[in-house]
Amino acid sequence: MHTKVQAHYPEERQRRISFRRRLRPAELLIQSFLFFCAAVSILTTLGIVLVLGRESFAFFGEVSLKQFFGGTVWQPTIGLFGIWPLLNATLMTSLTAMLVALPIGLAVAIYLAEYASEKVRETLKPILEVLAGVPTIVYGYFALTVVTPLLRRVFGADTVEVYNTLSAGLVMGILILPLISSMCEDALSAVPRGLREAAYAMGATKLETSVRIIVPAAFSGIASAFILGLSRAVGETMIVALAAGAGSNFTFNPFRAAETMTGHIVRISGGDISYDSMDYRSLFAIALVLFLVTLFLNILSRAIVKKYREVYE
């Protein structure tokens, strides 16, 4: 090779044009701006962690971790900060929601992926998307004005309180249903055609093929949909703020009022709250628990897909 850059074209030889790589400051500037924009997401995460961490640190300076995670009474006015009543209510509403959303969502997904014709599928999917696009506050309104009165009529107004975790949980299930059904449908549709045809060739009926072949093959996708739905339910706020009740209550009775973690944050921060008080800091401690739980669920959901996904050629 020559040490000098060889000029192939007459223009280049006459130095009228250069094909050599030029330094372009504008391009570099743009590039660094784009990188900065992408890095904003890291700043956001850092912000969340720092904000929640700092206030929680101050909080745990006065309330011990043992008290926080061991206590069964949440009464900030008398200095009792046990998170269990709030955590319990969150679990109750979320599990109720999953009890509604998973079976129905999976049934809808199986219908859409295995039974419905192309035309039916194309009509139904936008409807499910509309359901997913309705603001959660509207669901809260529905829970309070329709579902709760219905429950009270069915089970009796004496057993069912005006605010109860069952009503909030049921409506939350419907909120999550489109998410679950669309994720499950994607998972089911991803199962290769060959598996279906092999099952039919062995004499399996459509139901047997769907339930024993396709669903197990898509299991990782379904499990991750379930966990993502659970994470969504745990973080859901407006439905529980409206329908589940105010005031913490350690109860396992779904007909009684109980405040969830998110409901508590909304109620307390919606009122007049002074900065740097224990009330204010306790909200950040709850938010930290909420953040960690949902983060764990989200990571778990993706890990399941990654690890257990059946890879087909």
Next chain:
Amino acid sequence: MKKVAPTAVSAVLPSVPHRAARPYLPQRPDFKLDLAGRHARGNFWRLAFMLATIGTIVFLATLVLTIVDDAFGYVVMVNEVDPASLARDGVRLEDQSAEQLRLTLEEQLSPRRARALERESPLAERPAADLHELVLVELVKPNIAATYGLIESIFERGRIVAESQTAFPGSVLSFRSWINWRFMSTSQTARPLTTGVLTAFTGTLLTILITIVVAFPLGIAAAVWLEEYAVDNRLNRFIQLNIYNLAGVPSIIYGMLGLAVFVRGLEPITSGALFGAGSGGDVANGRTILSAGLTLALLILPVIIINGQEALRAIPGSLRHSSLAVGATKWQTVWSHLLPASLDRILTGTVLAVSRAIGETAPLVVIGASTFLTQDPTGIFSKFTTLPMQIYQWTSRPQPEFRHIAAAAILVLLGLMLSLNAFAIITRNKLRKNRRSA
């Protein structure tokens, strides 16, 4: 396909007689072919799957129906003062001139209330329609005695008429659309009959404007970096992973972030004090439209980035290569080819994200949207309330009339979201048509 399975087995067996001695099927006692039962089960579950799907559609219909049912219907009103007693010079209240109405008001209002109204806008300058309204609100004082839903109002009209006559003698029964022009164009007041959504509507629009201005360029730039520039190294993988995780963080956490960073930390900026704004007695501290818009921008940023990446990924590589091959720089390729080609998809994704921001309530409660606000927001440093906040407030009131205005506000909110989506679809189709003809 369904018929293949049974015929295959039953047809093969008898047609091969010499194999009959050595059957294909296992002969264990627990093995039953039971085709009829299997098909019955199949049909049963097929029906169950179908019902589940129909159920979700029925639910959506019920949801819409409930809202419409609550937004219209009969209202029984009882007047504190009989309008007939306000006749002046033998002219009925409805037909009086502005002058006559003004005299009535001046005679009967308490001096303090009269002064308050005078301050809002001088009585002498108000038109007759306004004054008539004022007489009704201030003097006749109609109170809601009972309300009915739309379905009741249509099918049980007779019962409602009878009930209102016996239970509330002297009452006026009228059909009311809770969502009406007045409701759309008046600011918030404390009474359900006179309140409006203008305050909340303006608040929503201003907040969303800030959210779009901040989140759209930032999100698309980040998507361009990740799809077109980023090399596969640890840092970029971390950024990508981080964005996926941020998309799953509950919205209320963003509210806490906004409260600590925008409302408290950056108070001099978000309250407008640094720019000399918002000091006119209306102290909003950091709880302003700017804070809300920035918080929502952070909330929808991951969604916009992920959608933007998908849009860019859908562009065939040949477009990039041909642009680079004729000597365009990377940025020229992105700006003149990739972004225009993916604009329709980017637009759709952004509208989805913005719709989410419009309906978001929880983070706004946390950063301190005002619960009761009679003044419309004037700029980005004003205190604010938004439509979902308003719906939240009204729904949590126990009185039935607040439920009706909540339903009316929900219709306004859904209408806003629907028109935004329609706009996006129309624009997208136009873009696609332009591209095809080009």
